[in-house]
Amino acid sequence: DAKTTQPNSMESNEEEPVHLPCNHSTISGTDYIHWYRQLPSQGPEYVIHGLTSNVNNRMASLAIAEDRKSSTLILHRATLRDAAVYYCILRKNSGYALNFGKGTSLLVTP
Amino acid sequence: NAGVMQNPRHLVRRRGQEARLRCSPMKGHSHVYWYRQLPEEGLKFMVYLQKENIIDESGMPKERFSAEFPKEGPSILRIQQVVRGDSAAYFCASSPEDTYEQYFGPGTRLTVT
Numbered sequence: 001d002a003k004t005t006q007p008n009s010m011e012s013n014e015e016e017p018v019h020l021p022c023n024h025s026t027i028s029g030t031d032y033i034h035w036y037r038q039l040p041s042q043g044p045e046y047v048i049h050g051l052t053s054n055v056n057n058r059m060a061s062l063a064i065a066e067d068r069k070s071s072t073l074i075l076h077r078a079t080l081r082d083a084a085v086y087y088c089i090l091r092k093n094s095g096y097a098l099n100f101g102k103g104t105s106l107l108v109t110p
Numbered sequence: 111n112a113g114v115m116q117n118p119r120h121l122v123r124r125r126g127q128e129a130r131l132r133c134s135p136m137k138g139h140s141h142v143y144w145y146r147q148l149p150e151e152g153l154k155f156m157v158y159l160q161k162e163n164i165i166d167e168s169g170m171p172k173e174r175f176s177a178e179f180p181k182e183g184p185s186i187l188r189i190q191q192v193v194r195g196d197s198a199a200y201f202c203a204s205s206p207e208d209t210y211e212q213y214f215g216p217g218t219r220l221t222v223t
Contacts (some may be wrong), residue, residue: 046211087152096205097158098143100145100152103152
């Protein structure tokens with residue numbers, strides 16, 4: 001299975017944009033890029049997903065490189081409630097099991 | 111629309127006892143997944159069930175662990191003769207179809223003493 005690489009941790013100031021990178025150099029053509037986040041003491045929460053084109057929703061934006069070997073989750077204005085572990089996950093179109101790595105722990109400071 | 115419900119939220123068992131973890135999926139969801147999260151690690155897939163069927167249990171330990179999703183009632187993850195290494199957070203997720211986004215419950219934190 002293709003693997004993802006994320007920084008262990010990142011820090012951001014409140015109200016500023018945050019760019020969370022993910023490398024997936026061995027991604028295959030049928031792999032979707034999913035992002036989930038896990039707030040402290042809670043279950044993971046779906047954030048966004050995409051295949052080739054950039055995607056936007058009410059929570060975040062997903063920018064996918066043209067060669068699909070990397071992607072970036074963008075939080076446009078970080079709030080204290082965005083402090084969480086963010087997981088970048090590759091999921092085949094026909095797949096169901098989510099393979100969570102260690103993710104990026106995002107710290108947001110006031 | 112209530113989210114995925116798990117109970118109990120916290121469970122303490124002594125070594126050798128049985129642990130039963132329950133998961134009620136979101137209304138209208140017929141697919142259930144169980145994951146385990148060991149301390150300081152990411153979630154690991156354990157088992158995928160539909161009503162009355164186990165579809166994939168490749169992530170389940172071969173012994174002591176079992177799961178079911180009966181026609182009526184919640185999905186149950188059962189751990190027999192618990193050991194200290196079973197201490198973890200167990201998360202259940204549900205989806206309406208197998209390729210839809212998974213909605214996670216708050217988890218059950220199992221502590222084995």
